[in-house]
Amino acid sequence: MSMNRAGILEPSYRLFARLAMHCLGESGARIRKKLPVRELSRYTLRDDLDEAHERLFQVEEVEAVDTIEHIEIRMFGAFRAERDGFPITDKMWRRKKAATLAERLALSMDALVDRETLAMELWPHAEFNRARNNLYSTISRLRSALGPTPDGKSCVLIQNECIGLNGDYVKTDVRLFEQMTREILGNRGGARGPHLVELCLKVEQLYAGSLYIPNGCNPTYFVRMRRIMQSKFIDSMIRGANEALEENDLQSAIWLVEAGLRQETAREDMVRCAMRVYNAAGRRRDIIDLYSGHVHHLKEQIAGVPEPETRRLYERLVEGRLKRMAVVR
Incomplete structure (x- = not known):
């Protein structure tokens, strides 16, 4: 490049540099590529905007900004x-x-x-x-x-x-989400007890809803990533709730299972985890409502029934308790 970059950026030289790059045509376009993005509009003539090879570096359509921190x-x-x-x-x-x-x-x-x-x-x-x-x-x-x-x-x-x-x-929130769920589910950082529960609560706070899917494009990749993120979220809520139960932290356990249920009501392991948490909290009515709703959902959506493990857990927590109450009476 025959022109010095620092000299080109000198305000007093800007007019001559702009005219020179315009006259140089494609060679001028290569010089313009070396300039800071925020300076490009000052070195482009209106006639240059009609050239196809300039469109990638044309910024007049977008408001210029100063340098950023993040x-x-x-x-x-x-x-x-x-x-x-x-x-x-x-x-x-x-x-x-x-x-x-x-x-x-x-x-x-x-x-x-x-x-x-x-x-x-x-x-x-x-x-x-x-x-x-x-x-x-x-x-x-x-x-x-x-x-x-x-x-x-x-x-x-x-x-x-x-x-x-x-x-x-x-x-990005997705990158932070991936880092935290990797520690929760992969357990690479050795997270246990209150620290693991705290991580899961942070994930719940970060996950403000399903991954956004934009309009007007092929949504395949975005849909796949949404499913992956949702699955990791549910897995994290289950892991956190179980750990909270081990720590006798019922408040956090309830918070986590209900956050998971708001996103997914059909997953059997999520339903079983919630029933165990409600049982520990003495919320028998919530167990009955959750299981009944789950049965109805499976019947209406896929003409299915709960998994045997889910049914056995329900019978042990609810029907078994009713039998014990009857014996006591």
Whole structure:
């Protein structure tokens, strides 16, 4: 590159640099790629916006931002994104595809995603070349909306044909959820007793609802991830409730099983865990209501019946108690 980068960024030289890069055409476009994202609009003439090769780096459509300290993306219950504690507004996304791309990349924080996969998932009904061009524009909007990092890098990482988010600056509720459930379910950190129960309570607080699924794209990946996250959540609630029972912490046990039941009422192990917790708390009426509702749900939805283990537990907790009461009388 014949022009010095520091000199180009000098305000007094900006006009001449902008004109020079415009005259250089494609060579100028390569120089422009080296500039910080927040400065691009100052080095692009309006005529340059009509060129196809400029669309990836065109940012006039998106409001420019200063450097950021961190980005937080939340996807449980609804999609929300914040930059340094302030919401990134719809105006800054311009089109919902930028938010959809952000969520898709956020679900793969520890791995880059190839462009072809993203193009097919976000524009499933478009011809491939058009979908790929749409992806270029959407990447540009996303980079601008998220803003550059303090060291001048982009929050969106691009390596060859793959794209990802910079995990040093972008934090997500899904990533934190994965870390905590890995410790709860894999027990790699040796979590036991009150510490394990506390971790499960934090997971319950973090899981604000099922994983958000955006509209207007191929939902297959998002649906699969939603099921995985929900399953891990239920497993964590069961593990935490059982541990709370061992610790004689009935309040936490009840809180955790009821959080699990709000998300999933059909899982037999969730129902059995809740019956054991209600029994420890002396809530026989809740056991009867839970089991009756479970039986009705299975009959209506799949014409099925409870598993033998669930039925035996119910009989032992409820019908066995009635027999003992009758003998005492």
